[in-house]
Amino acid sequence: MRAPFQILAIPYRVDTSGVTFAALRRSDDGNWQGVAGGGELGETPFQAAIRECREEVGVGSRNRLATLQTISSVSVEHFTGRDHWPSDLFVIPEYCFALNCTGKDLVLSAEHTEVRWGTYENTRKLLHWDSNKTALWEVSRRFGHF
Structure with missing residues (x-):
């Protein structure tokens, strides 16, 4: 059963040229x-x-995830499987993480059709949700060596 919270993880890589970030294109609505x-x-x-992270991109372990300070709220109308949630629950928390994909190739699940790696600016332009943009900003500041 679905619990009343959401997670978000921003994939990133570090190499000799710097840090890049990934955006995933959803197969159902086309959003990044x-x-x-x-x-x-x-x-x-x-x-x-x-x-x-394991299910959606094939990379996920305790030592590859970092908890971010970013926490957002998402309205419950965006979720199926919420029939057992209280009727007076209107938003749920979205807890955010950074996913270190350095040295790993992403293997997309059927939930996504495409992955694009890019700079902070290019990745931010792709992202649909404000919460993703905020989490990306935090990941860029924590791991982007600014």
Whole structure:
């Protein structure tokens, strides 16, 4: 059963030329975003992030994820499988993470049709959701050596 929280993970890589970030194109609506998904009952946000990253891009482990300070809210209308949530629940928290993909190739699940790696500026232009843009900014500041 789906827990009333969402996770978001921003994939990034570090190499000799600097830091690049990934945006994933959703197969259902065509929007660009990071790895996103719902927690399951009994999971912590960190555990859900590891699972979602493994499922969606084939990279996810405790030592590749960093918890971000960014936490957003998402209206419940965006989620299916919420029938068991309280009727007076209007928004759920979205916990954000950075996913270190250095040295790894992403293997996309059927949820995504394409991945694009780019600079902070290029990746930000692709992202649809404001929460993704905020998390990307934090990842760029933490790991981008600014």
